[in-house]
Amino acid sequence: MSANGWLQFVIYSLVLLATVRPVGIYLARVLEGQRTWLDPVFRPLERFIYKLSGVTADKEMNWREYSFALLGFSAVSLLVTYAIERLQAVLPLWNPQKLAAVGPDLAWSTAASFTTNTNWQSYTPETTMGYLTQMAGLATHNFFSATVGIVVAVALIRGIKRTTSGTIGNFWVDATRTLLYVLLPGSLIYALLLVGQGVPQNLHAYTVAHPLEQPTQTQTIAQGPVASQEAIKMLGTNGGGFFNANSAHPFENPTPFSNFLQMLSIFIIPAGLTYTLGRMTGSRGHGWAVFAAMYVLFAAGFVVAYWAESQPHPMIHGAAQTGTATAPAGNMEGKEVRFGVSQSALFATITTDASCGAVNSMHDSFTPLGGMVPLANIMLGEVIFGGVGSGLYGMLIFVVLAVFIAGLMVGRTPEYLGKKIEAYDVKMSMLYVLIFPLIILTLTAIFVLSPNIGLSALSNGGPHGLSEILYAFSSATGNNGSAFAGLSANTWWYNVVLGWSMLAGRFLMLIPVVALAGNLAQKKSVPPSPGTFPVNTSLFTVLLIGVVLILGALTFFPVLSLGPILEHLQLKAGQLF
Numbered sequence: 001m002s003a004n005g006w007l008q009f010v011i012y013s014l015v016l017l018a019t020v021r022p023v024g025i026y027l028a029r030v031l032e033g034q035r036t037w038l039d040p041v042f043r044p045l046e047r048f049i050y051k052l053s054g055v056t057a058d059k060e061m062n063w064r065e066y067s068f069a070l071l072g073f074s075a076v077s078l079l080v081t082y083a084i085e086r087l088q089a090v091l092p093l094w095n096p097q098k099l100a101a102v103g104p105d106l107a108w109s110t111a112a113s114f115t116t117n118t119n120w121q122s123y124t125p126e127t128t129m130g131y132l133t134q135m136a137g138l139a140t141h142n143f144f145s146a147t148v149g150i151v152v153a154v155a156l157i158r159g160i161k162r163t164t165s166g167t168i169g170n171f172w173v174d175a176t177r178t179l180l181y182v183l184l185p186g187s188l189i190y191a192l193l194l195v196g197q198g199v200p201q202n203l204h205a206y207t208v209a210h211p212l213e214q215p216t217q218t219q220t221i222a223q224g225p226v227a228s229q230e231a232i233k234m235l236g237t238n239g240g241g242f243f244n245a246n247s248a249h250p251f252e253n254p255t256p257f258s259n260f261l262q263m264l265s266i267f268i269i270p271a272g273l274t275y276t277l278g279r280m281t282g283s284r285g286h287g288w289a290v291f292a293a294m295y296v297l298f299a300a301g302f303v304v305a306y307w308a309e310s311q312p313h314p315m316i317h318g319a320a321q322t323g324t325a326t327a328p329a330g331n332m333e334g335k336e337v338r339f340g341v342s343q344s345a346l347f348a349t350i351t352t353d354a355s356c357g358a359v360n361s362m363h364d365s366f367t368p369l370g371g372m373v374p375l376a377n378i379m380l381g382e383v384i385f386g387g388v389g390s391g392l393y394g395m396l397i398f399v400v401l402a403v404f405i406a407g408l409m410v411g412r413t414p415e416y417l418g419k420k421i422e423a424y425d426v427k428m429s430m431l432y433v434l435i436f437p438l439i440i441l442t443l444t445a446i447f448v449l450s451p452n453i454g455l456s457a458l459s460n461g462g463p464h465g466l467s468e469i470l471y472a473f474s475s476a477t478g479n480n481g482s483a484f485a486g487l488s489a490n491t492w493w494y495n496v497v498l499g500w501s502m503l504a505g506r507f508l509m510l511i512p513v514v515a516l517a518g519n520l521a522q523k524k525s526v527p528p529s530p531g532t533f534p535v536n537t538s539l540f541t542v543l544l545i546g547v548v549l550i551l552g553a554l555t556f557f558p559v560l561s562l563g564p565i566l567e568h569l570q571l572k573a574g575q576l577f
Contacts, residue, residue: 001310002329005342009302012263012346013295019268020291024275030181031154031174032280042180049176060167063518066155067511069171070148074115074507077144082111084137088130095130096205102128105495112499114141116506117149117387119233119240119357119481120498122490126222126243131203134242139229143187146236147178149389152513153273156393157280159517160417163525168517182269183236190231190265197261198254201227226251234265237387239357239481247347247360248336259339259360263347266354270294270385273392281417285536290395293544297384298353301373305345308370309335314571334365345370352377355387357481364468364484368571371484372564375471378478379560380552381436387479393513395544399535400429400516402547406533415532418525425519428512435508437555439477439501444470444559453493459486463570467563472498477505 029036050057061069084091085107089100102110106123113120114137123129129138151174158168195201200223207221226242230252233240243249253259271291278287310330330341339347344361351358352374363374377384383394404421407414414421447454447469458465468484475482476498483489489498534540 001306002342005306005310005340008342009306009346012260013299015264016267016271019264020271020275023268023272024279024287027150027182027269027272028276028279030177031150031276033173033177036181038181038185046176046180049180050173053172055170055172055176057170057173060170062166063155063159063168063514063521066168066171066518067514070152070510070514071507073144073171073175074148077141078111078115081114081137081141082107084133085110085129088133091130091132094132094135094203096203097127097130099128099130102133105492106490109495109499110138112502113476113481114138114238114240115145116479116502117145117236117238117355117390118476118479118502118506119238120476120483120489120502121240121244121481122495122498124244125241126206126224131224134229135225138240139225139232142229142232142236142238142240143179143183146183146232146238146388147175148510149237149387149393150178150182150269150273151175151389152510153389153392153396154276154280156396156513156517156520157277159520160396160419161281162521163418163523165521166518168514168521183232186235187228187231190235190261191227193261194227194230194258197258198251199227199230199258200251201225223251230262231265233358234262234356235269235388237266237270237354237356237391239351239355241358247358248339248362253360256338259343259347262358262360263350266350266356266358267385269388270354270391273389277392277396283417283536286417289536289538289541290392290399290544292538292541293548294353294383294385294391294395296541296545297380297548298349301353301377301384302346302349305349305366305370305373306342308367308373309341309345311367313367314574331365331367331370334362336360348374349377352480352482353382353384353386355382355390355479355481357475359482362485363471363482364486368464368467368564368568371467372560372568374482375467375474375564376552376556376560378471378474378480379437379440379556380548381433382478382480383548390479390510394432395548397429397432397513397516398544398548398551400425401433401551402540402544403533403535404429405547406543410531410533412531415526415528416535418528419520419523420526425516428516428519431512432509433551435512436477436505439504440470440473441556441559443473443477443497443501447473447493447497457488457491457494459488463563463567466559467567470559470563473501476501479506 085102155168209219211219229242247253274287274291278284313331335344339360347360381394383391385391386394403416404414404426468487471484472487
């Protein structure tokens with residue numbers, strides 16, 4: 001651990017904090033239909049889209065209609081992407097490498113992955129996906145899946161804000177405005193910044209070069225429309241990558257500035273949405289309290305990961321790990337030298353706090369405790385800022401539970417921003433909380449007990465092998481997309497089951513959120529009383545953090561104790577004896 005590493009974390013935190021209010025205000029204005037500085041450009045296009053698609057902009061939906069539109073939109077986009085992958089070899093455009101069609105199980109897994117904002121990749125992108133598939137299939141889905149997360153979060157905020165209302169907005173209007181006013185212009189500016197840093201953006205065939213050391217041999221250098229996909233990959237907390245090395249590849253992440261931009265862009269919308277929450281509900285203090293809870297959990301995760309990776313690895317011999325003027329300290333296995341331990345630990349923490357999954361280092365090569373941080377971040381439901389939209393609505397589920405617990409403590413009906421929290425609200429919240437571990441733990445157990453299905457894909461045994469399978473199903477169900485690379489998941493069973501777990505982790509958890517929004521919108525608002533638990537104080541922030549940690553610890557601690565914790569103890573025992 002170094003002063004320089006801490007300074008980088010402080011700078012990142014200050015810049016992130018400075019973006020929260022302006023981004024939050026802009027998101028609120030867009031999603032409340034208020035005027036923005038982009039209206040002269042996009043308002044006519046917005047009206048044309050409504051006219052072309054037959055959408056009545058001022059007609060709102062109840063929660064069932066909203067859910068049906070959301071699910072239908074996602075299902076159609078999934079089928080389109082699947083078709084593009086399967087027909088890749090015969091489509092006439094932008095396949096200069098003449099790549100073959102994607103196999104049915106891999107195409108299914110990939111289509112489900114990008115539909116759910118997971119972006120799990122069981123393949124090598126530059127040798128599997130052509131440019132048309134990357135752009136029309138995968139990059140467009142990065143926009144669509146991010147849009148779905150944002151509009152559901154805003155629908156829940158409307159449910160909290162409104163009184164005696166049977167509607168929570170119009171899905172098609174919310175989605176159109178999110179795409180036009182937020183994701184498209186943001187990605188365009190971001191892509192140009194990346195091009196300025198050296199990220200390729202072209203449709204050329206791969207370049208064949210002759211190395212100077214061995215001029216008779218050739219080296220194929222992949223390129224393509226990288227910057228455009230990289231921009232929405234990060235801004236939409238999608239993850240994945242144009243290249244197999246992901247954000248460790250110098251074409252995806254060439255400079256320290258591009259690395260900083262990528263980390264900032266992962267959190268910028270999720271953090272801004274906390275201010276949107278406070279602004280739209282009329283309680284800015286509550287928005288800041290939620291932000292504070294997220295930030296404390298984020299900082300704690302970084303501290304643990306940075307400390308763990310800064311320690312010399314006892315199983316690595318013959319390499320300097322103590323740190324000198326020319327060599328970094330700590331465990332450098334699986335890390336880019338240009339990023340070092342601090343930026344690798346920070347990137348890993350950020351990408352798994354959010355449902356992003358992009359990586360600039362190999363999580364599988366982290367120390368047991370360092371690798372447990374990304375895994376634990378996902379297991380907490382990725383509510384520490386989380387994915388665009390999904391992080392906020394996931395955290396609001398824990399807010400409802402925290403308010404309910406506080407109400408039980410004082411013996412009165414819980415209230416949240418003027419709404420009484422009743423049995424239906426708690427049932428929907430608990431349904432959301434229970435679905436997640438049920439999928440992860442059940443599928444992990446099945447594959448661990450299946451030698452020919454689950455264990456045959458492992459390159460490691462013992463507790464680390466368990467961690468690799470556990471990480472796969474946690475990442476898929478949590479819609480993260482990162483992985484412990486010791487698991488070769490491109491098999492029929494893993495592709496099919498991971499695809500279904502991604503869909504379940506997204507939509508089985510999303511529907512209770514929309515139902516909760518609809519129920520809250522119908523309630524009357526009650527004025528605060530002396531017994532009302534305030535949700536804009538530091539005490540509430542502490543309670544919220546406690547609820548998140550206790551639910552995560554009680555649910556997943558047993559399996560973590562058999563995976564990374566046991567591996568850490570074994571490593572220390574080997575070091576000592």
